[in-house]
Amino acid sequence: MVRRLLVGFGCLIAITMLTAGLTLAKTVKIRVQSVIPAKADEVTMLNQFGKDVSDLTNGEVQIEVLPAGAVVGVKETLEAVDKGLVEGGFAWTHYWSGYHPAAMLFGSPVAGAGVGIDNIAFISWFMYGGGRELYDQLWTEMGMNIKGFMLQPVGPEALGWFKEPITSMEDFRKYRFRTPPGIPGQTYKDIGIAAVAMGGGDILPALEKGVIDAAEWCCPKPDSVFGFQKVLKHYYLQGLHQVVVNADIYINGDVWKKLTPHQQKAIEVAANASLMKSLAYRIYENGKALKDLTENHGVILHDTPQDYFKAYMEAAKATLEKNAAKNPFFKKVWDSQKAFADVAVPFWAGAQMSNANLGMAFSKSKK
Structure with missing residues (x-):
């Protein structure tokens, strides 16, 4: 009897140890190196994504965000x-346009891909218009x-x-202007702007030293975190270079292939949730930041000169057509975006007119 109990107890210990080993085997740490400083809003949202992944996998998948250059x-x-030197990375895909020009069509389709796609319509194309499949193909092309x-x-x-x-554009051309890399920045050069591409962390020092005279980065909240209001006071919200x-x-x-199907699905679900959470976060945070900039930091908000829009859109279309003629995959992606725009943009642009008029009516009523 004692022998049987000992044997049974030994089997129980063995099973417990085996189970513990399996649990440990499923735990995965994915180190994600960002291309921007840890204080950036994008890293805040990336950490929220990581928490969602951890929660959905009961802690099996842990995402550790590393700062730029770690x-x-x-x-x-x-x-x-x-190459597997780090398990993950975080950036804007147009940063990698040097590997393939079509990267721009996913990370920052210049001037709404030249066909009127805004940031919300882009998500529709990505999720339901064939964009996700082309995005997966991009890495193979690279x-x-x-x-x-x-x-x-x-x-x-x-x-x-x-x-x-x-x-006017004549005024604009007087300045050395920080732009994003790739086609959006090149398009500024095509319309006569002295465009200088540089990383986000380098912009404020360059402004302070006079290396550049003007700059773009993103939107009121990220811009204010970087401190541009300390150097420049004239701010223009409407631009075409990065509508999306x-x-x-x-x-x-x-690393991805070694994850279980459940772990892979959890990352996919958390990524889809992040699309909506990021939009929601940005609207409120940018609103608060713009109010603070104009009321407490002497920032003056202006409307963008009208001749900018025509000049930039024409140059963007020319650049898109040139790249499509040279690269079959670029053409495939852009053709997909154009086919989507033919169906979706007339509806969405018309509907957005109501939203814009509604918001402007409220804004003007406060003055």
């Missing part, structure tokens, strides 16, 4: 994920061993910050 330089982030997820849509981004008011912008997470393909 493992490799910002420009090496994507390659580091591809030759990267990566599984990507869009997390944080934003837009339209502000035109930017200036030393003095600008009333998406910050994404990149996971090493081998």
Whole structure:
């Protein structure tokens, strides 16, 4: 009897140890190196995404956010994920346009892809218009061993910050202007702007040293966190260069394949939730920041000169057509966006007129 109890107890211990081992085996830590400082709003939202993933997997998948430069330089982030030097990365996919020009069509489709797609319509294309499948194909086209997820849509981004008011393109062309990399920045050069691409953390020092005279980054909240209001006071909200912008997470393909189906689904669900949560977060946070900038920091809000829109849109379309003629996959993605726009934009643009008129009526009633 005692022998049987001992044998049974031994089996119980063995099963417990085996179960514990299986539990430990399922626990995965994904280190995600960001391309921006830890204080940025985007990192706040990325941490919220990580918590959702942890909650949905009962703590099996842990996402640890690393600041820019923690493992490799910002420009090496994507390659580091591809090679497995770090399990994940976080950036805007247009940063990688040097690997493939179509990256811009996902990270920052210049001037709404030239066909009127705004940040909300873009999510519709991505989720239901074939965009997600093309996004997955992008990494194969790049030759990267990566599984990507869009997390944080934003837009339209502000035109930017200036030393003095600008009333025309002639005024605009007087300034050395920080722009995003890739096609959106190149389009500024095409319309005669002295465009300078640089990382977010370098913008304020460059303004303070006079390396550049004007700058864009994002929107009122992120801009104020970076402190541009300390140097420049004239702010323009309406711009075309990044009507749509998406910050994404990149996971090493081998790491992704080792996750269980449940863990993979949890990341997908958390990513889809992040699309909506980010939009909601941005509206309120940017509203509070704009109110603070104009009421407490001497920032003056202006309307963008009308001749900017025609000049930038024409240059953007020319750039899109040139890239489509050169690259089959770029053409495939842009054709998909154009086909979506033919169906969705007339409805959505018309509906948005009601929203815009509603908001402007309220804003004007307060003056």
